[in-house]
Amino acid sequence: MPMSTEVIVAGGGPVGLLTAALLDAAGVRVEVLESKAGQSEHSKAAAMHPRTLEILTVLRTDDGRRLSDVLVSLGRPEPATHFAALPDLLDYSGLDTPYPFLLVIPQATTERVLADHLRRRGVPVRHGHEVTGFTQDDDGVRVTVNGGVHEARYLVGADGARSVVRREAGIDFPGTPPTTVGFVADVTLADPPDRVRHYWDHRRGQASIIPFPDGWCRVFGTTVEDTGLTPEQVRTRQSQALTVEEVRAALRRVTGTDHGLCEVRWLSKAGDTTRQAARYRSDRVFLAGDAAHVHFPAGGQGMNIGMQDAANLAWKLAAEIQGRAPSMIVDGPAAYERERAPVAARLATNTLAQGALFTTFTPAGAALRDLMSGLIAKGGDTADDLAAWLSGLGHSYPPAVPGHPLEGRRAPDLALAAGSVHRRLAVDRFLLADFTPDAAFGHLRPHGAEVVQALPWSGLSAALIRPDGYIARAWTAPDAAGVSAALEAWTSRG
Template sequence: MSADVIVSGAGPVGLLTAALLDSAGVKVEVLERLTERSGNSRAAVLHPRTLEILTTVRAGDGRTLTDVLLSHGRAVPRTHFGMLPQLLDYSVLDTPYPHILQITQATTERVLASLVEARGIPVHYGQEVTGFEQDDTGVRVHAGGTVHAARYLVGADGAWSQVRQQAGIKFPGTPGNTVSYLADVHLDAAPQNATHVWDPVDGWVAVVPLFDGIHRVFGVLAEDTGLAPEQVAARRSQPLTLDDLRGILNRVTGTDYGLRNAVWISTAGNTTRHATQYRAGRVFVAGDAAHVHFPAGGQGVNVGMQDAVNLAWKLAAEVKGWATPLITGGAASYDRERRPVAVSLAQNTQAQTALMTTFTPQGAALRELMSTLLARPETNAHLAGLLSGLSASYDAPDGGHPLDGHRAPDLGLPDGDTLLRRLRVNRFLLLDFTPAVELAALGSPLVEVIPAAPWSELAAALVRPDGYIARAWTRAEPEQVRAALTDWGAL
């Protein structure tokens, strides 16, 4: 076999999956349909939970991937929900990254591609996966007239995923009825700050500064809502010109902001779908191959990268032979944990679409009401937790601790390190809060036992490679802890 795992797709999700698997000692290669990386960027935001999980990856200079990305982006403490005037406040969130990171997808991909190249992971451009066969021993993948053999295949190949279709995974949902526009442009009279204009008659426009003098212009016209599927297809088949964009800006905002030229112009729809299963035998799907939605709040690439982290450590465990039924097909499997996240993603993006595109007096009233609610700290914090990814949790076993399945905070450790920076894709952390460090003997190549200062009245907590709490205990009974380690494959 040429690899343990073949990843189809060299976007952020595919490249991150490959880097994580490689860091766990898994032999991986990447196949990409395009002949070279795209310089265009639909996504332009990374959220706090994504920044947290990227600390598990180290660049060649020893920095975390998060540190590298932070050096290329811009931290912004507030972001929108449904383009409402009342913004979500990330500065109050319990995270070392209480902000969004404005960074173009092209930059994120470039950083990931450099990491993958430095690790020596093969990336084959111009190699579209067109089919595969699988049996009990592996997968034979057809791409670019060549057959590649591996034990597993990951489809991170976008909304039109050939991997998903060839695997027979259904992709139900709702067809689109709205067309939005987006463009990266140069403006000679740009607004001083990010600007959002919503009009109940004409539509809405947002103008956001990116980098190197480029602004992102995006929005929806009123007449581009409530369309039939064939109208959506027809609308999206018509290229949007620079004059069209200038006309939209003048119509909705009263100015074209000195629009000089466009680097890139495109459209997007609000088709919302998610896969009925994330695994079919030896084949997995992640990112847009598993879920698509209206681009609201830059959540797509973030949820996709969080898919990658959830999948990578479990697939590495399976390749290395220490995975247990709990994580291969049980309650903590990739499929069982990540599909509910996609359901929540679909719900919140559809709700935001309604807030953004109901161009009626009733829609205006709804927006006013929601803005009033967002001014309440508890409502603001709830939605900030949702969009940031920090409130995502997984089902816990019956009879467990209330913290089971929840994200572990970035606790300070006695040696000056922090929990997030100690995470690795191929090991658990066992935090021992007992004064005598009673669990030290349970350390192993798959478990690092760390003496820790008291937290949340716990005696011990087992933290998964992706930073979620597998089990927590108020009393540290070594046999109970040992049993949990066995359940998770760490002993």
């Protein structure tokens, strides 16, 4: 059946918008269906980590900038970030990335930048389009929207925690029930802190204040009374709207002052339900972002991991649509679900552990926090591992066959003879980085890959870098036959 749209993305949150932008960059015809009438003005997420900015570098604006450049110009870089609001912070300033900082930027700004980009590219983002179901067969998907039907070859469910796509695909969403209800508010303070502040006291609770670039502040925390609850108690607490008086009282109790709280633009509550989709794909239907995993919003990770899902999915789905995907990336060891489900499982462990550190309001909890904070302050492996995880720079994908230790790891922004790797990546092709001084691979004209001359790195002769910036293969000897075979294995249907 001829179809003008190749992919429908259900959900115009950060994950859906980025998925659409990356598919479009790969030449795929895509549309976004979003149930809300307009762009969201409220922000859940406030933190963007280095790896997400690296991913956004692949998207170009009309004036030659990258979306990462645009976001950095709109946000506020912080040199360090917290783990479970511990007093000692994880230092990002020494990380090997063009973005060695945490970017404080409201989710609404990120969504606006992505939506503007899609508008300029002519990609439809249809507001007021609520997906209510779909059917699929060998030809494609038929998505029901406000009583009408939209057709495409594939559907990506980026429709958030209560995903209709997940439900209609019959995909289970197992996990652990909530025990905690946190408060979240965006406020103005007459006496705001000059930088991010975290407060914790085992008799009083926890509160954090994050100044936003626009003068507003994000305030979040947990009171002692709102922890250790049954799921029923959580439901009851969440059904009671948060009031500004509660926020003021919590601030006074935990920090000693309400910091001159004046205006409020958003009040919400957040729980620690932790769930992960049992499958990320059902034939022509994929899940990404909160539709695939939810957890306690600790350390600012959900949106970041979801956007990294999008980066993993988009190039593979584009290759599948364009008939150039090897089975390895469709249903083999490098398939979307095989690579991303373990990341969400680690995300669940990480956020449950942070939840315990955040909300164990006992002397034992205080002792555990002291111990963990001390380990972070000491530097070394604990601090490095946590920073590598939270920044996203340390995530890697196990290679199908054990080879060079760099295989499966993210490529740093390596220097090329002209430019650098991250600014040379494209969603629809691989990079073959040639590190040999005599350009031993320069004569290759591979289909689906660009050969680039790189400056010497890690004793390699060549590295095959995936469109999402991970090293597919690495060689120390100038093995022309091995390089050709790898190019064939990764970039053609076979």
